[in-house]
Amino acid sequence: MAWEALSVETKITVLLTTRIGQLQDKFKPLSPSAFRTLQAWLKDRSLSIGDLFHGEHPSIAEDLAKDDIVIPPIPLLLESMPTLMQALDYWSGMGIWVVGETDPEFPVRLAQRLQNTALPLLFGAGPVEGLGRGGVCVVGSRDSSDEGCRFAVTLAKRCSAEDITVISSDMRGVDRRAISAALETGGRAICILSNSLEKAVVTKRHRDYIRSGYLTLVTPFSPDARFRVANAMRANRYQYCLSDFAVMVESRREGGVWLGAEENRKERWVPSFVRQGTDNPLGNQALLSLGLMPLEDHNLENPEVIREYFAHRIATNGIGQQEVHGQRKAGDEFFKLFCEQLVGAMAAGLGTKSQIQKFMGIETSQFDAWIGRALNEGLVCSKDDGESLETIKQKKRRN
Numbered sequence: 001m002a003w004e005a006l007s008v009e010t011k012i013t014v015l016l017t018t019r020i021g022q023l024q025d026k027f028k029p030l031s032p033s034a035f036r037t038l039q040a041w042l043k044d045r046s047l048s049i050g051d052l053f054h055g056e057h058p059s060i061a062e063d064l065a066k067d068d069i070v071i072p073p074i075p076l077l078l079e080s081m082p083t084l085m086q087a088l089d090y091w092s093g094m095g096i097w098v099v100g101e102t103d104p105e106f107p108v109r110l111a112q113r114l115q116n117t118a119l120p121l122l123f124g125a126g127p128v129e130g131l132g133r134g135g136v137c138v139v140g141s142r143d144s145s146d147e148g149c150r151f152a153v154t155l156a157k158r159c160s161a162e163d164i165t166v167i168s169s170d171m172r173g174v175d176r177r178a179i180s181a182a183l184e185t186g187g188r189a190i191c192i193l194s195n196s197l198e199k200a201v202v203t204k205r206h207r208d209y210i211r212s213g214y215l216t217l218v219t220p221f222s223p224d225a226r227f228r229v230a231n232a233m234r235a236n237r238y239q240y241c242l243s244d245f246a247v248m249v250e251s252r253r254e255g256g257v258w259l260g261a262e263e264n265r266k267e268r269w270v271p272s273f274v275r276q277g278t279d280n281p282l283g284n285q286a287l288l289s290l291g292l293m294p295l296e297d298h299n300l301e302n303p304e305v306i307r308e309y310f311a312h313r314i315a316t317n318g319i320g321q322q323e324v325h326g327q328r329k330a331g332d333e334f335f336k337l338f339c340e341q342l343v344g345a346m347a348a349g350l351g352t353k354s355q356i357q358k359f360m361g362i363e364t365s366q367f368d369a370w371i372g373r374a375l376n377e378g379l380v381c382s383k384d385d386g387e388s389l390e391t392i393k394q395k396k397r398r399n
Helices: 008-017 021-025 032-044 049-053 057-066 074-079 081-093 108-117 128-132 146-161 174-184 204-211 229-241 255-267 282-289 297-301 306-316 321-325 333-347 353-360 364-376 392-398
Strands: 097-100 121-125 136-140 166-169 189-192 215-219 245-250 272-275 293-295 380-382 389-391
Touching (some): 008 032, 008 074, 008 097, 136 146, 136 229, 146 166, 146 306, 166 229, 255 272, 306 333, 306 353, 333 364, 333 389, 353 364
Antiparallel strands (some): 380 389
8 A cells, every 4th residue: 555545644543653664763652541541532622633733733742741642742653654654655666555444444343243352454465345244253262173173164065156255263273274265265255464464465375366366465564563472362352353253263271262252252242162072072062051153064055045044043042132132112012023123134244224124025015014123112223324234232333
């Protein structure tokens, strides 16, 4: 992405938060919490990050110092702009782009689900628009069994055949096998990285798929970042939050894969399945006992349309029932069941009235009547286009 194409807000955010070669000796980038503190301070004064470099910046700097908000000296930041431009041009030459959270390309679902815990930038290569497509998050331990890896490959191939994006990491084992299986069968994939984007874009198994538009590599960290456990843990969140639902193939009762699944379960970002088989590891057994939906080999082989199968499982499992239950008024049992399946279908990624009606298989007149009642009672909201729906929780996050 060329220097001229970047917004002022994104340029300054890169400068403030990213480690860039020569600049590391001049000033230390802001930590995520320090950046959010600065951002909140500016917002309270109807200012933005971009205002730091405008003509009033001396007075802004004085007020920041009075409130103990520490940032690098603004004159020093201004002097560093040519170095930043060189770094961004270097990355652009490698096919690496950067998107800031205020840019229209930044995935809405990340902002809604992670809110202020999301890092303010995304670096990547490949189609940036693919980040908003959703898909299935496929995760598993790096030392997963042969049976687990076969399961992941079967799932990825089924998703590929129906143009469902596979979302995972580049960790060896289940994650890498799922990404490869999707790409090798003509499907799309998003690979979340916690380090070394610069190396990943030139890796043989990635570069051709990036060029052809089937693979997107993305990371919230600097393209030259080294591996850190804390970054790997944070990257787990992005796999879940970019997806429509998740499938946990294999997990132990400890480690990053387990903690990622647990965080998703507690935060309720996306509905989750866990593989159930004859060789179930302890982690899988524990996740099943905690309420994740079981998924067996025959579940992947038998359904004619895997997308509809998953949507039906999620809806009938009652995902989102608690949200509806707390808001709905008295009504007949059929309408209550409709509401539960409605929110479940929306949690599965079905967002328009026509998609939901087709999934539920309800006659148009009855569907319109129940949708109208759900809207009138405030159980769901209609977006500006009149066709798309969202839950109350989704609307609050968007606003």
